[in-house]
Amino acid sequence: VKPPTVRLSINGQSRELAAVPPDERLLDTIRWRVGLKGTKEGCRTGECGACTVLREGKGALSCLVLTHDADGATITTIEGVGSDPVGAQVRTAFETAGALQCGYCTPGFVMALTGLLRERGRGAPIEELLEDLGGNLCRCTGYSTIVRAARSAREALP
Amino acid sequence: VSATSRPDGATKLAGAATYGEDVELPGMLWGALVMSPVPHGRLRSVDLAPARALPGVIAISAPDVPSLVDGRQGDPDRPPFPPDHVTYLHQPIAAVAAPSRPLARAAARSVRVTVDPLPVASDLDALFPEWPESKIDDPSRVAAHVLARRGDVERAFREGETIVAETYRTASVHQVALEPHACVADVREGVWRVRTSTQSPFGAREDTASILGLPEASIVVEGTWVGGGFGGKGAAFLEPYALLLSRAAGRPVRLALTYAEEFRLGRTTLPSVIRLETAVSKGEITGRRVRLLLDVGTSLPGRDFATGYSIGFLLGPYRTPAFEVEGYAVRTNKPPFGPHRAPFAPQAVFAVESHLESVARAAQLDPAAFKARHLWREGDRTPFGQRVLPFGLPSALESARATATRWRKDAPAGRGVGIGLGFWSTSTGAGGEARVTLTPTALVVVQGEREIGSGSVVVGLAQVVARRSGLPMEAIRIEHRDTAGAPFDAGVFGSRTVGALGRAIDEAVVQILHRLGDRVTPPGPVTLEFRDGHVMVVHGALRRPLAELLSPTEAAEGGLSAEGKHYGQGGEIDESLVRDGAFYPYTDFTGAAHVAEVEVDRETGSIRVRRYAAFHDAGVVLDLPSARAQIEGGVAMGLGAALTEEAIWSDDGRLENAGLVDYRIPTLGEIPPIEVHFIEGYPGAGPFGAKGLGEPPIIPVPATIAAAVRDACGAHVTELPLSPDRVAQDLKLR
Numbered sequence: 001v002k003p004p005t006v007r008l009s010i011n012g013q014s015r016e017l018a019a020v021p022p023d024e025r026l027l028d029t030i031r032w033r034v035g036l037k038g039t040k041e042g043c044r045t046g047e048c049g050a051c052t053v054l055r056e057g058k059g060a061l062s063c064l065v066l067t068h069d070a071d072g073a074t075i076t077t078i079e080g081v082g083s084d085p086v087g088a089q090v091r092t093a094f095e096t097a098g099a100l101q102c103g104y105c106t107p108g109f110v111m112a113l114t115g116l117l118r119e120r121g122r123g124a125p126i127e128e129l130l131e132d133l134g135g136n137l138c139r140c141t142g143y144s145t146i147v148r149a150a151r152s153a154r155e156a157l158p
Numbered sequence: 159v160s161a162t163s164r165p166d167g168a169t170k171l172a173g174a175a176t177y178g179e180d181v182e183l184p185g186m187l188w189g190a191l192v193m194s195p196v197p198h199g200r201l202r203s204v205d206l207a208p209a210r211a212l213p214g215v216i217a218i219s220a221p222d223v224p225s226l227v228d229g230r231q232g233d234p235d236r237p238p239f240p241p242d243h244v245t246y247l248h249q250p251i252a253a254v255a256a257p258s259r260p261l262a263r264a265a266a267r268s269v270r271v272t273v274d275p276l277p278v279a280s281d282l283d284a285l286f287p288e289w290p291e292s293k294i295d296d297p298s299r300v301a302a303h304v305l306a307r308r309g310d311v312e313r314a315f316r317e318g319e320t321i322v323a324e325t326y327r328t329a330s331v332h333q334v335a336l337e338p339h340a341c342v343a344d345v346r347e348g349v350w351r352v353r354t355s356t357q358s359p360f361g362a363r364e365d366t367a368s369i370l371g372l373p374e375a376s377i378v379v380e381g382t383w384v385g386g387g388f389g390g391k392g393a394a395f396l397e398p399y400a401l402l403l404s405r406a407a408g409r410p411v412r413l414a415l416t417y418a419e420e421f422r423l424g425r426t427t428l429p430s431v432i433r434l435e436t437a438v439s440k441g442e443i444t445g446r447r448v449r450l451l452l453d454v455g456t457s458l459p460g461r462d463f464a465t466g467y468s469i470g471f472l473l474g475p476y477r478t479p480a481f482e483v484e485g486y487a488v489r490t491n492k493p494p495f496g497p498h499r500a501p502f503a504p505q506a507v508f509a510v511e512s513h514l515e516s517v518a519r520a521a522q523l524d525p526a527a528f529k530a531r532h533l534w535r536e537g538d539r540t541p542f543g544q545r546v547l548p549f550g551l552p553s554a555l556e557s558a559r560a561t562a563t564r565w566r567k568d569a570p571a572g573r574g575v576g577i578g579l580g581f582w583s584t585s586t587g588a589g590g591e592a593r594v595t596l597t598p599t600a601l602v603v604v605q606g607e608r609e610i611g612s613g614s615v616v617v618g619l620a621q622v623v624a625r626r627s628g629l630p631m632e633a634i635r636i637e638h639r640d641t642a643g644a645p646f647d648a649g650v651f652g653s654r655t656v657g658a659l660g661r662a663i664d665e666a667v668v669q670i671l672h673r674l675g676d677r678v679t680p681p682g683p684v685t686l687e688f689r690d691g692h693v694m695v696v697h698g699a700l701r702r703p704l705a706e707l708l709s710p711t712e713a714a715e716g717g718l719s720a721e722g723k724h725y726g727q728g729g730e731i732d733e734s735l736v737r738d739g740a741f742y743p744y745t746d747f748t749g750a751a752h753v754a755e756v757e758v759d760r761e762t763g764s765i766r767v768r769r770y771a772a773f774h775d776a777g778v779v780l781d782l783p784s785a786r787a788q789i790e791g792g793v794a795m796g797l798g799a800a801l802t803e804e805a806i807w808s809d810d811g812r813l814e815n816a817g818l819v820d821y822r823i824p825t826l827g828e829i830p831p832i833e834v835h836f837i838e839g840y841p842g843a844g845p846f847g848a849k850g851l852g853e854p855p856i857i858p859v860p861a862t863i864a865a866a867v868r869d870a871c872g873a874h875v876t877e878l879p880l881s882p883d884r885v886a887q888d889l890k891l892r
Contacts, residue, residue: 021260028259037180038173040385042336043417047818050336078173091171098162098783101791102611103170104177104336104385134826137818139334139386140611142794143826145162145787 006071010034011080017067026065027051030077038078038107042137049136052108052115053077054084059115078107086157087114093153094146101140109136113150122157129154162783165616165631166609175383178340178355179414186342187216188259189403189413190266192252193423194244197280197491197811199273201242201251208268209254215265216407219252223370226405230371236458238369238398244273245456246493247811248422255403255411278811279490282431282451286488290433290449294486301457302487304466304739308541308732309480314445318437320521324513326432327877328505329804330453332424333498334823337385340414343400350405351378351640352397357387358649359606363641365394366401377401380640381608384650388795389497390424391610392651421805421816425496428453429807430505432472434513438521443479443532448472450485452502455492464495464502466740470542471506474514475551475581475749476532478541485739491811497651499792500582500853504799504860507580508878511861515868525865526559526577533579534747536840543732544743550775550840551749555579557773557835558751565755565769573768574870575755578862583744584850585652586843589725590659591645594623594666597717598693598705601627601686602635603663606644607655612852613784614655621780622660622845626667628685633693645721653850656780657746657843658724664845666722673718677707726843746842748849750774752793752862754830758871763886765801765867771833772858777842777849789834789855796859798824804879 006017010030017033030039030053042050044063051062054076081087090113093099100106116124116132129150138146169175192204206217218226220239232238239251252269256262279285279299286294294300315321341354350372356362359379367374384391400413415423433449450469465487473481487495511529518528533555538546558577565575592605601623609615620634627634638644647659674684678697686704687694693704705713712718728743735741753771758764772789779785802822806814815821841847860878868874873888 023260031180032182035182036173037176037182040177040337041179042338043818045417045817048336048417078171082172094171095163095167098164098167098787100164100167100170101613101787102336102384102386102609103166103175106170107173110171130826137336137823137825139336139388139795139823140791141787142790142792142824142832143829144790144832147826 006067008070009074011076012083020067022068024067025063026067026070027062029067030062036077036079040104040107049112050105050108052111052136054111054115057115057118059112078110081110081114084114086118089156090114090117090153093149093156097145097149097152099141099145099149105136105138109138109146112136113153117154117157122154126151126154164613165620177337177385178353178382179337179385181342181353181382181412183342183344183410186410186412187255187257187407188262189253189255189400189411190262191250191399192254192266192269192271193248194251194273195271196244196273196275197247197278198276199244200276201240201244202272202274204252205270206252208270209265212256212261212265212268214257215261216255216403217252217265217269218402218406222406223402226402227370227372232371233368236369238402246491250399253399253403255407280492280807280811281809282429282453282488284809286451289451299489300486301454301489302465302739304469304741305484305737306735306741307482307737308735311445311447311480311482314437314480318439318444320438320517321435322517322520323435324516324876326434326509326512328430328508329878330426330428330807331498331799331803332421332426332805332821333388333390335386335388335390338415338417338420339391339396341396341400342410342412343397343404344410345401345404348376349378350376350401351380352401353380353382354397355382355384355391357384357391357610357651359641360646361392361649362394362397366397369394369398370401378640378642381638384608384610387610387650388499389501389651390426392497392649418816421821422813423493425494427498427502427505428455428492428495432509434472434509436513436517438517441521441523443476446473446478446481448481448483452485452487453490453492454487454495455490456494457487457489458494467742468502468506470741471503471581472510473541474510475534475579477534477538481541492807499795500857503580503582503857504796505878507578507857508860508864511578512864512876515865529579530555542735542741544729547747548840549747549749550837551579551581551751554749554751554773554775554837557837558753561753561771565753569755572870573755573757574866574868575753576862576865576869578752578858578865579749580854580857581749582854582857584657584746584748585654586657586850587726587728587745588648588652588654588658590647590662591721591723592659592663592666593645593719593721594663594670595717595719596670596693596704598703599691600633600635601629602637604637604639604644605659606638606641606647607650607659608638610650612788614650614852617781617784618656619660619663622656622664623667625780625846626664627671628687628696630688633688653852653854656845656848657850658726660845661724662722664722665724666720669720670718674707746849748775748842748854750854750858752858754862754866756863756866756870758867758873758885760871760889763882763884763889765863765880765885767797767830767863770830771835772855773835773837774854775837775840775849776851777840777844778847779836780846780848785836785851786834788851790832792855793832793859794824794829796856797829799879800860800863801879802881
């Protein structure tokens with residue numbers, strides 16, 4: 001039996017993906033089937049946050065989502081996050097704060113912070129925001145510049 | 159563009175940077191390794207038939223290698239697959255490639271491996287219970303032995319007023335770069351090409367050539383963006399396997415580690431046991447004895463420099479009239495020891511700083527004053543007789559002491575403040591070359607390295623050019639080529655990129671400026687400017703577009719080119735002190751003094767770091783935001799090594815915590831505010847007096863935390879990391 005087709009909207013573009021194996025992960029679908037490599041593969045076990053994407057506007061670890069379970073979902077990746085006003089703001093904040101070094105965790109951080117800010121707006125206390133960002137790991141920066149970027153992205157929200 | 163933004167920021171933030179993990183070629187197969195099921199054993203058979211029966215699957219093991227490399231013979235000491243004997247768990251013994259990742263995994267699992275298990279050597283204390291009282295004389299265990307002596311050590315200990323002897327133990331720590339090792343090989347028409355996430359394309363080429371027995375000229379290594387290195391991506395690792403698979407398949411093959419494999423196979427810092435003894439008379443150190451047992455796992459021949467280099471750091475940057483140092487690099491059934499940001503220095507410094515704290519306390523002296531009095535100063539001789547170059551550590555310590563005094567005054571009761579010192583020498587001796595072309599619209603640097611994150615390539619090298627030429631960053635392009643197209647460079651390691659490759663580039667820029675200086679009238683020194691997209695040559699009050707100064711040939715070639723080389727020289731040590739093995743001179747003298755304020759829960763032993771300050775001699779700082787960022791990141795990584803990071807190897811050679819939940823690196827909420835200060839006035843060997851800064855920030859951190867914990871609650875933990883159970887246990891015994 002051929003696995004059924006999966007329908008996804010990725011960065012505003014509708015995709016019909018045929019013959020997706022039932023155990024394929026959304027991370028692999030995005031990277032290797034759709035070909036968007038900006039979403040990073042780190043631990044593949046939900047511990048590092050590098051693969052974070054937006055699913056219906058909220059942060060989701062794409063390594064823990066089976067593609068079939070995301071059938072019909074609206075997905076945003078780092079390649080498309082600039083079209084979201086909050087996402088664009090977050091990217092600018094990361095760039096001006098110099099909040100990246102090797103850059104491998106960066107897409108995951110940008111997506112996670114965009115999801116949190118979209119959900120909570122600028123009313124959210126910064127401490128809560130930072131606590132929830134704690135699920136994303138960075139080995140280069142020691143987080144100081146990332147915290148600065150998160151603060152300024154929150155300040156810049158309308 | 160803000161002062162802190164990086165030239166690679168926009169690409170990385172757009173998700174457009176291609177890392178080793180992201181490389182995809184048409185018709186590419188997925189590779190996987192077949193790994194040893196035991197930590198030590200005799201390999202009886204590797205049956206690839208079940209894998210080869212799967213559709214589209216290629217499988218190779220040791221007997222297939224000679225024909226794949228056309229009968230050539232690689233280094234017999236490090237074959238890609240062991241022919242008959244495995245020495246660590248998960249050691250690669252075969253490899254497969256398949257049309258999909260799941261099929262590759264299934265094919266790897268299907269290979270039938272038969273091994274007769276042999277006894278496992280893992281724990282240093284269990285292997286040598288009598289050490290250091292008895293010598294280690296089992297040659298099969300000793301990968302390297304080093305011994306050096308100076309002065310009358312016995313007399314110093316016989317006559318010493320205060321003698322302190324202690325034993326320290328340090329844990330195995332992992333680099334934990336977020337991007338696992340990954341590469342894609344494509345062998346065709348006699349060219350062995352591999353795209354890989356590496357800190358050293360030329361190093362990977364050299365290693366691969368040696369492992370496979372191929373001429374270097376037939377191998378092309380193309381570096382990708384690197385998702386963190388920290389020393390773990392310096393040598394060839396997956397490349398030879400991927401190349402062999404591609405040769406066998408006749409198609410490109412991708413090979414990447416899973417994160418669990420990354421932990422299990424990674425070449426990194428392994429455990430050590432350190433014995434330190436110090437004699438003091440009239441407030442002065444008169445004698446030191448240092449004994450080191452360093453686990454080097456499945457040692458790789460030629461890489462046992464670790465012992466001789468590391469043991470020097472156990473003397474500390476302190477005047478020591480008489481000493482004896484002896485170290486053993488011990489083979490165990492673990493993966494090979496490999497470099498991890500400032501290899502073994504945070505561990506050595508933790509031991510020596512904690513020990514000197516004990517010595518000062520025993521002699522009833524103030525520890526910081528005691529250390530300050532013994533610190534090397536410029537012009538002094540190291541214990542190995544090398545002359546100390548400009549060295550800002552004494553001045554950094556003064557600043558750190560002032561901060562510690564202030565913090566002690568305003569810290570709430572129950573908190574502790576500690577100081578730790580770290581000394582380092584960067585690897586500016588390793589050589590580098592670059593080609594520079596000044597075009598009418600840009601200065602273009604062609605070189606062999608890719609950015610690993612620190613900014614040393616995209617920011618550091620560009621800053622060298624900017625300072626020398628006068629051009630702004632937007633007129634400078636740092637370009638990379640693969641090993642077939644770039645001039646040689648040793649690699650992005652040892653904090654050497656700016657100090658060594660930067661010197662090569664600087665030399666080329668200087669040549670170009672000199673040549674231009676001969677073309678202006680009257681001849682004289684020139685600088686460059688960038689106006690409306692054009693390079694202008696500035697000579698006194700005169701400005702001319704570069705285009706007007708180029709010969710027709712140069713104009714046709716696109717501009718004025720020059721090649722720069724830098725092959726640095728280290729200092730010299732007094733070789734008459736060396737009795738066995740090799741010790742190494744330092745190429746420059748850099749260092750830092752750190753201060754931490756901590757709070758310790760006496761019940762649970764858990765430590766909270768409340769604030770942190772770092773005082774660094776980085777010579778002349780070329781880019782302040784990048785330099786600060788290196789220190790903030792290095793301190794965070796050091797906090798991991800101090801508090802939580804420990805790769806736990808069981809007695810039977812298994813890694814018990816091969817994942818990010820059980821091997822805990824610092825998370826966002828655990829990092830205290832970090833003050834960063836630069837101690838200026840002590841230029842190094844790099845361009846404009848720069849010193850390397852990639853490694854130094856991690857070095858003093860475990861020592862600093864240990865000193866602060868001791869100050870807070872009296873706990874003197876002699877083993878890294880300072881986990882809550884160790885702190886609580888120590889407090890209970892006190």
